[in-house]
Amino acid sequence: MNDYPLLARIRLNPQHRAVHRDLRDATQMHRTVMRMVPDNLGDSPRLQAGLLYRLEETDTSSTLLVQAAHLDPALLPAGYGHAEIKDLAPMFSAxxxxxxxxxxxxxxxxxxxxxxxxxxxxxxxxxxxxxxxxxxxxxxxxxxxxxxxxxxxxxxxxxxxxxxxxxxxxxxxxxxxxxxxxxxxxxxxxxxxxxxxxxxxxxxxxxxxxxxxxxx
Missing domain, CATH: 3.30.70.1210 (Crispr-associated protein; domain 2)
Incomplete structure (x- = not known):
């Protein structure tokens, strides 16, 4: 297996209207994270993109972890959160x-x-x-x-x-x-x-x- 996915860690902006909406509605959250993957992926775009995500919440913050073959956090709504991208190849190799x-x-x-x-x-x-x-x-x-x-x-x-x-x-x-x-x-x-x-x-x-x- 040579094509390793990327992982985006996104610290969500608690003041952003779209963040409030997505935290209330899992369907909207899914639509938002799908904005980060390429278009034209066919009938099963999440599956084709290999997209998985997890929301991690504490009393003071919310962080979104998103994994996919290709990710572009710049396609998220402006001000949605601060994103850091990690290459998972070292983890797979280990x-x-x-x-x-x-x-x-x-x-x-x-x-x-x-x-x-x-x-x-x-x-x-x-x-x-x-x-x-x-x-x-x-x-x-x-x-x-x-x-x-x-x-x-x-x-x-x-x-x-x-x-x-x-x-x-x-x-x-x-x-x-x-x-x-x-x-x-x-x-x-x-x-x-x-x-x-x-x-x-x-x-x-x-x-x-x-x-x-x-x-x-």
Whole structure:
């Protein structure tokens, strides 16, 4: 895998009207971050751009992390925030089996409802998971992504619901996981970082961030 994505860290301007709008409306936030990627990407522009994002909020600030193959923060609304671009190539190059890492990810753990046999021709609803079920879901998905989790600390976030007349009606329940892990499959992990994990990617889920674990 030779084409490594970029990561933009955008410190949002709390006085900006578009920032206020986007923090209230996940659909608008998705539209805003998509402004940073090239036009004419076909029917699935987010997928083609490899765009993933995560909102990180504290009591005093909001920071938007955006990952994609190509990013131009100058296309954001004027005054929207201060952006710094990072090349993720060194992180991908450092991945190796046995590497100890710290991770952070926001996820939308979910499963499809099982229907009775007399309704097997229909598809069940997507049901959000919480508590121990959500933790087990992340453990399984992490293993598939080449990570052996040692610590997983969940933080429940405010759910998001797509806005607009044509938006799907499903609410996305979001959980942030922080912890430590060991890399078991560098190739699978690189794929997971590139593609994101789970559902809800247009609404701020799926972006996996890694950093070396402290050796002290």
């Amino acid at each position: 991945l190796r089996k046995g590497l100890a890492v710290r991770y952070r990810i926001v996820l939308n753990p979910a499963k499809r409802e099982r229907l009775p046999l007399d309704q097997k021709s229909k598809r069940g609803r997507i049901l959000p998971l919480s508590g121990a079920e959500a933790d087990q879901w992340w453990l399984r998905r992490a293993a598939d992504a080449g990570l052996n989790l040692h610590v997983l600390t969940p933080t429940n976030l405010a759910p998001v619901r797509p806005q607009g007349r044509q938006a799907p009606t499903m609410r996305h329940s979001l959980i942030r996981y922080d912890g430590t892990a060991t890399v078991t499959d560098p190739y699978a992990l690189a794929q997971a970082i590139h593609n994101g994990i789970g559902r809800g990617k247009p609404y701020g889920a799926g972006l996996l961030s890694l950093a070396p674990a402290s050796t002290t």
